[in-house]
Amino acid sequence: MFLECAIEAGVNSLIADDRHLKKSVGLSKSRIMAGLQCHKRLWWTVHEPAAPELQPDEIAQAAMDRGTRVTEVARTYVPGGILIDLPYDSYAERLAHTRQAITDGAPVVYEASFRAGNVFVAVDILKRDGSGFRLIEVKSTTSVKDYHLPDVAIQAHVVRQDGLDLVGAEVMHLNRECAYPNLSNLFTRSDVTAAVVAIEDRVPGWVAQQVEILKGPVPDVPIGSHCATPYECPFMARCWPTLPPHHVSTLYAMKHLTVDLEAQGYRTIYDLSEDVPLGRIANRQRRAVQEGRTVVEPTLARALDAFVHPIAFLDFETVGLAIPVWTGCHPYDAVPVQFSCHAQEADGRVTHHEWLAEGPGDPRPVLAARLIRACETARTIVAYNAGFERRCIEQMAEALPNFAEPLRSIVDRLVDLLAVVRNHVYHPEFGGSFGLKIVLPALVPELSYDSLTIADGVVASLELERLLFNHDGLETAEKERLRSDLLRYCHHDTWGLVKLLERLREMIS
Ligand code: SF4
Incomplete structure (x- = not known):
């Protein structure tokens, strides 16, 4: 399932989004998501859009292309819609075309665009539901992940602020049960309305805080587990110190002990005394490193x-x-x-x-x-x-x-x-x-x-x-x-x- 992880890697959508948003002073869903992970990451993403860390490599580009393809196919499972097919950064035109499609009674709008204050979002699929609308976010994963919820909540908030009656929100993801050639169940649509409503009122606070952060100097954020959760941050090399060879974090299957060992004064495996209990393989590793032999x-x-x-x-x-x-x-x-x-x-x-x-x-x-x-x-x-x-x-x-x-x-x-x-x-x-x-x-x-x-x-x-x-x-x-x-x-x-x-x-x- 390594490809699934690669496809869903948030860094990719951030890279794609911010290539389009280089000239924008506003926030996008992806920028807000970056800010939820780390304010420093957001700051660099917005203020240094040409940073080499933000340029997609071959793997990231392939993952983005695949995500695009999945979204295109997903549209055919919610058919009969109008695609807002304009460059991502044609904000005014996108908003106008979306408004027109809705006014004209389109049952479904793909890439429907909305703006609230300085936040712009494009909704993968917007579907009419009774007198209101449902927002459908397409993901290339095979299940709903926790980090999908703030992503959908940001969109839901902006759509409502823009004046639409949103009656539901869904994550439409791939279904591992589906087997070719029967692709009728290729996607699962999971209703996340309740979970999204529960956090939606936090969105204005996230936005206000991030706008303030972006006005100031690069924020001081210590490194931590957030650097790899939910996505690996592209700026790891800037923030994380270069570790000495055989740092204690390299102990086999004992990464969870790194903080404790460092707190006890053990920086490298050379420093580890014999009475520090380790797993069987890590113990062999200690012997090999300390004795300098296989x-x-x-x-x-x-x-x-x-x-x-x-x-x-x-x-x-x-x-x-x-x-x-x-x-x-x-x-x-x-x-x-x-x-x-x-x-x-x-x-x-x-x-x-x-x-x-x-x-x-x-x-x-x-x-x-x-x-x-x-x-x-x-x-x-x-x-x-x-x-x-x-x-x-x-x-x-x-x-x-x-x-x-x-x-x-x-x-x-x-x-x-x-x-x-x-x-x-x-x-x-x-x-x-x-x-x-x-x-x-x-x-x-x-x-x-x-x-x-x-x-x-x-x-x-x-x-x-x-x-x-x-x-x-x-x-x-x-x-x-x-x-x-x-x-x-x-x-x-x-x-x-x-x-x-x-x-x-x-x-x-
Ligand atoms: S490496 Fe960590 S601290 Fe540095 S910008 Fe990324 S998430 Fe923030």
């Missing part, structure tokens, strides 16, 4: 007994579409569209298998057939964080009854190399993380990700989506470049697993 538990040898040749080293790359397009898929299902598999014999010989989908057709039948063939002689199938591969294969087995048995046989042979590293080995450069991108360069230094154009699973997923669903819109050279970068990335992961297991075996010998 700690290898004697239990590693036993754990490696599970890796019996022939071995297939497997990695998937997936897309997680908000709006499913393949039979049986739900919103945000991670569907494999690419795999790499290094098959290794007992004598060390390695054969490489790989496959990458070509276009928007269902990739699963061909991928499953190729995967089964690549793994057919393997006694052990190794993945890193194998739960992900397991879920992908189980979903494919359900969708493809003809391949169900051999796919389930792959699941039965899966072994997780991440669990082996996490439970038996710690290198000081892990920094409290067991992600392959950290573990591999630490234990197998010649296999760094630095030389790869695509070196990250989220970027790979976005690029795969671009390659498959914008296939005809890409130049041949661009397609070839993308395919080559994606194949290289996935190959690097599975070749990395081959070398990682080799390295672990060396450690016990």
